[in-house]
Amino acid sequence: MGKQKTNFPFVISAENDFGIGKLVSIEEGSATIEYFRSPVEVDPIQVIVAKESVRRKYLTPETRAYYRNPELGTIEVGRVLDFQADDELYLIRFPNEQPKLIPSDELQVRWRLPIEEPTDHLACQLNETAFRHEARSKFVQLLLDQHSVSGGLSALLSSSVEIVAHQASAIQRVLLDPFQRYLLADEVGLGKTIEAGVLIKQFAIDEPYDHTTLVIVPETLVIQWQQELTHRFHLGHLLDECIHLVSSRNQAAIKQHAATSKMIVVDEAHHLSSWAWSPDPVEKAIFDTVETAIRDMHRRVLLLSATPVLHNEKAFLAMLHLLDPQVYSLNSLDEFKRRVQLRQVIAERMMDLREDESNFFLGDALEVLGELLPDDQEFQGLRHKLRDLIDNDVAEQDSQRIQLIRSIRTHVSDMWRLHRRILRSRRTDSTSAYLPGRGGTKRITDVCENETGLAEAIEVWRLTLSEALYTVDGPVKATAGELVRTMDQLASCEPRQALELASSRLSCSASCEFNSLPIFEGEVDALEQIVRAAKCCDHAVRLQKLYQLIGADEHQVSFVIFANANETADLIYDFLQLRLPQGRVLRHSPDRLEWTQFKSENRGYVLVCDRTAEEGLNLQKRGASIIHYDLPFSPNRIEQRMGRLDRFGSGMPVQSAVLVCEGSSVQKRWFDLVDSALGVFDRSIASLQYVIEDEMHEVFNGQRSARVQCIQPIFEMRG
Secondary structure: OOOEEOOOOEEEEOOOOOOOEEEEEEEOOEEEEEEEOOOOOOOOEEEEEEHHHEEEOOOOOOOEEEEEOOOOOOEEEEEEEEEEOOOOEEEEEOOOOOOEEEEHHHEEOEOOOOOOOHHHHHHOOOOOOOOOHHHHHHHHHHHHHHHHHHOOOHHHHOOOOOOOHHHHHHHHHHHOOOOOEEEEOOOOOOOHHHHHHHHHHHHHHHOOOOOOEEEEEOHHHHHHHHHHHHHHOOOHHHEOOOEEEEEOOOHHHHHHHHOOOOEEEEOOHHHHHHHHHOOOHHHHHHHHHHHHHOOOOOOEEEEEOOOOOOOOHHHHHHHHHHHOOOOOOHHHHHHHHHHHHHHHHHHHHHOOOOOOOOHHHHHHHHHHHHHHOOOOHHHHHHHHHHHHHHHOOOOOOOHHHHHHHHHHHHHHHHHOOOOOOEEOOOOOHHHHOOOOOEEEEEEEEEOOHHHHHHHHHHHHHHHHHHHHOOOOOOHHHHHHHHHHHHHHHHHHHOHHHHHHHHHHHHOOOOOOOOOOOOOOOOHHHHHHHHHHHHHOOOOHHHHHHHHHHHHOOOOOOOEEEEOOOHHHHHHHHHHHHOOOOOOOEEEOOOOOOHHHHHHOOOOOOEEEEOHHHOOOOOOOOOOOEEEEOOOOOOHHHHHHHHHOOOOOOOOOOEEEEEEEEOOOHHHHHHHHHHHHHOOOOOOOOHHHHHHHHHHHHHHHOOOOOHHHHHHHHHHHHHO
8 A cells, every 4th residue: 555645634643752743644554744843944854653653633722833824925923713623724813913714734833842043933033922921021030039039949949938048048058069068057946957858859859860868867856857858848759769768766777778878967966976975886886877878078968956065065076077077086075175165265255356345355355365376376466466556545446456356356256166067047137027936924833732842852952962062072063963953853843753863862773873972971861851752742733733724725725735754744645635625635756646736727736745845846836835834954955945836937926834833942943044034935045055055054063153143143032
């Protein structure tokens, strides 16, 4: 059988992706299709395909069609409006003209491949109507604006997140670095997870065939990370394929994926980093596995942590070691501690090195810095030049004086920065618009004779220790101070654990963490009094106060209840579950999904949490309040609790309530300190966490600095 002529219908072939063409002829088993490339390119392309792959294609409305006007000899561009099948006629609308009926064999449709030279196309005046130009130009302008704000980051634009300046800046800083190894250390609630999620997605976009990523997170955050990567960054289809999300204690999974992953992300990295010195062989093995995997400096590494450096030097050095093992050796802990301590002193003196400072005080600051930095030749040179101006009593507005102060500040800041791969954003006026802020707190007091008796027994015991240690100093006194702090916190949070500590100390149990401290004269009687008082304590009065606080809410406001101990949180959950409507009370647990209902806007839930929920969780919800069933003796832990709700997206100021025993002077004074002196329930104290951590450490170890002496009268007067 020879060739069969056709009436030139439009067709497509499954053998290629050229789009619409015209069927020229059909032979046995094959067909020839002619493709129209462009009016500028006169010669069409003919392709032979299998006959079975061809099917007819009708031009749908709005399809662009080309028509050679026989009268004018020009090519006109129009759009299909309709089709008359009986006559093979298409109704075509041309710019500024009435629609015309044109036979299909007189029309052409471009194939799918792009035009090779658009300027030739435009030179022939083949552009179309400008009818939709205004709408298109507005859309294009919006896209350009988005690209401008996001710096052209496709991952940021394609994620369901609001573009915030400090986050975009951090993301760009990482991506512009050939060695993408950074510690993201933004203050609580400023979006470290968002920054990490965008960087993970950008890696997947930039390297579509080789972007294996390992994300290591605490067990309590696994569910949250799954939800974030799926719903916020739309990477759910890559989970367990090339993005592996594992718990930080899942040794087998970490070992399986660490060596082959091109990017490793560690959330709450201070926990895993602290395992560098862990006596637990499993923890040490996990750290060693991660450390070995990221030794290659070309591997992408993101560590997320907002933990203070002070008194966490081991974990912080280990984090820097993971980023740069050559510069920060794990064997340099003592030197690193000295550097951190010296850095704090230098930072305090730099506060006095201001352009508007008087020459007298400026000279004092220079003298102290000169003693602290004797080997820094560049600083000493700048210091002497500024010292000469001060000796001549130059005016504060003198340009040379101002320039020298700025040069010294820049130099010292660069030289004494712990690491250039730490990206840290703080809460400022520019971020306040995205954060709800804090609406203060109210103290809910309860009167419990048994709890009062326990507080009095601990006070007697404390006085006994003070008398015994009056002439003692050094490690023994520091350990005793830590013992008293622990006992006070346990009595304030979970009396049953105070009972266990006192009993362990009486029996000189080897399991007691303070067994190195001897039993002092008179201490046995005091400890026995604590045991008797603690046995009589229960939570009945405090639980009833908690129920009154929540039960009085007629509008079903959502509450997050924090308790220090896991056992206490379980007790609260069981108590409220029996008294509140079914399904309203939720218990946070890393193993169950039910608690994630808390963020639903449909009803007011009560979410009960222990300390495992103090870090990393996103619990922000419009109108939700925090109830502190007890207060840990750490302002930074309280700040972490507040940060679960005081973060992007919660809308209204976060209200707090704290349950305090009226008969416990320790609880009342601690509340007054964190509320009145530190103001943690009114504003974020994250920017002061280093100073506060240092001062609290000194207070609990029996030392007093000038700053604590300023704070102390406030809560003593309030207590």
